Amino acid sequence: MDKVQMLLATSAALFALGLLGVIVRRNVLVMLMCMELMLNGVNLSIVTFAQQTASAVGAVLVLLVFVVATAEIAIAIPIVLLLVRRKNVLDLDAYADLKG
């Protein structure tokens, strides 16, 4: 198996594991971490493809993904804190009555 094929398969598997985690886990924080795992899988595929062209655009794109992930966490954690303070549960099913 070629090195690129192995890396691409790894990135697809990481993305699938993250997606699976978002679907099957119930803890809000664990779901957030699984979303980070999906972003990591995408980053691996971007770096693998960028290495084939040997240009700097891949690294720039990965850095932008880093920043977006940081912004996502910075806004998601306060929302989770507020939700948990309201109902005192981390289970996402308890917030199924949210509307708006």
Add this chain to the structure above:
Amino acid sequence: MIETVLLWVFAATALAAAALMLVIRHPMRVALALTATMLSLAGVYALLGVHVIAVFQILIYVGAVMVFMVYAIMLLDVRDRALVRSFSPLIVPGVAAGSVFVAVFAYAVWKTPAASAAVGSPSPFSLQRFSVAFLNDYWLHFELVSVLLVAAVVAALAVLEAGRRRRG
């Protein structure tokens, strides 16, 4: 030769830690497994020759995002009685769909001809080249991303302030 072996070892470690994330119950251990995945991916990036990304992966992801996540886990009561079942009822269709996803991607990757002699060879990817390209060609993206970060910080403060006001 040693690079190839290390690359396989790092990729396998990343996958194993990611799989562990799905079955571990305690959120702090899930966070540690995710950190192990990120560190392994940093090793993969370093072996591919993109040291800039490897350093950023450790500094930003492990250093900032995961520390933030660990603080959130410590702030919340993770021994939640409501989570006696740690998996949602969607586990059977979720696992089936995930397996199909991985199988389709693995088949597509397997069928793609291996046309990559360049990967893995130590291409001169220096921080200097990256920085010059970043701030010359992609300055607009840089500025937009700074605006996004500022907006995220302001939004986080606004969310917390709204919650405080509601509680009185």
